[in-house]
Amino acid sequence: MKAMVCTQYGSPDVLMLKEVDAPVPKENEVLVKIYASTVTAGDIRVRTFNSPLLLWLPMRIVLGLRKPRKPVLGVELAGEIMTVGPKVTRFKKGDQIFALTGMNFGGHAEYTCLPEGALMAIKPSNVSYEEAASVLFGATTALYFLRKGHIQKGQKVLIYGASGAVGTYAVQLAKYFGTEVTGVCSTANLEMVKSLGADKVIDYMEEDFTNRGDYYDIIFDAVGKISKSSCKKALTPNGSYVTVDGQGIAKVRVEDLDYLGELMEKREIRSVIDRFYLLKELAEAHRYVEKGHKKGNVVIKITS
Structure with missing residues (x-):
């Protein structure tokens, strides 16, 4: 499968489109074909390794010493479940989902595996993959x-x-x-x-x-x-x-995704999408987000 890999810490030029092995779901996981993802401030921070001096070493230990331990970035995604592990009961093949992967990343690839208990919910049928992916964070x-x-x-x-x-x-x-x-x-x-x-x-x-x-x-x-x-x-x-600065990271529950899905379905909230990019244009998307002037979200179309 195709994936955009962060080969080391640095400028957007460190992002390279590569052919990598497709993941295989474990017994409690689902295999997701990703249709849309985003570029968030979190992706920029990891790629640039923007860390205070006092936290430099602890963060390198967490994220990876020489390069990101999770080289495929992307914390938001929406797609379709292609395979379910034998112990999965919450989802089935063909379900259209949207998910927040957090520090596991993985959104900037054609496929990813997610555990059944991940921050993942059914996408409303009247909401596009691009809209669903950009609502999460x-x-x-x-x-x-x-x-x-x-x-x-x-x-x-x-x-x-x-x-x-x-x-x-x-x-x-x-x-x-x-x-x-x-x-x-x-x-x-x-x-x-x-x-x-x-x-x-x-x-x-x-x-x-x-x-x-x-x-x-x-x-x-x-x-x-x-x-x-x-x-x-x-x-x-x-x-x-x-x-959002200094009061901790938002604690998110699956129930929150279900709740937001209901609001999207009723059109009580909608996604604001500034620009769309293809997966191969991810470096360009990073450059745009890094400027700090985006309106709402920048979406990456993974699979057309």
């Missing part, structure tokens, strides 16, 4: 941190970084939960964020939201670029500040 992260902030109907919620992979879902989920949503983004993305349901939008390039005299029950920094201290004067007395 962003929406589960948004859901986790909004819940961490104890989101409730009637609150006022501000999403900082509302046009990114996490922010686009945070806007939609916050609106679905019945809150008044303010999205903060750049000039170019104001209309797109409005189209996702934001009641108000603020251009961070023109205005500091903390100086408007408005107060929020939740401020969610979806890009990790503002501090709690800078937000204090815009929070209500019992308001919550949550951020």
Whole structure:
């Protein structure tokens, strides 16, 4: 099978399309033919080995000393189950699924094996593989941190970084939960964020939201670029500040994927896809994501 292999740490040029052996599922695994994946910030961090100095050695031990131990990156995927192991009962051959692989990666290949208990769920029939693949990381992260902030109907919620992979879902989920949503983004993305349901939008390039005299029950920094201290004067007395930077990694359950699948099926949330690339164009996709200006998600079409 074809796979894009990260041959060492470095620039996008280290990504090479290779012919590798197709995986064989164990008795508790399923073999998935991958139709779509994405490029996330996590893929960029691993490929570049972007690690603080104090964590350099521990991270190298975890990820691989000279090159990634899991050389096929890609943490989100959607595809079709081709084979099931004899002990698998949750899925069957022909099921269309979407899955979040986390540190096991593997999305940038034509096939992968996943254990039955993986973060994997049935893809809604009215949602494309590309849409399903791009909902996983962003929406589960948004859901986790909004819940961490104890989101409730009637609150006022501000999403900082509302046009990114996490922010686009945070806007939609916050609106679905019945809150008044303010999205903060750049000039170019104001209309797109409005189209996702934001009641108000603020251009961070023109205005500091903390100086408007408005107060929020939740401020969610979806890009990790503002501090709690800078937000204090815009929070209500019992308001919550949550951020993707420094408050841990989102804890995701299979139930969360089922829940998001239902919302996608009902069109309560939708994927925002900036660009599509073919598997052989993965290095180019990395270069684009690395610039930090993508709107929503960048999707990799694995199998047409």
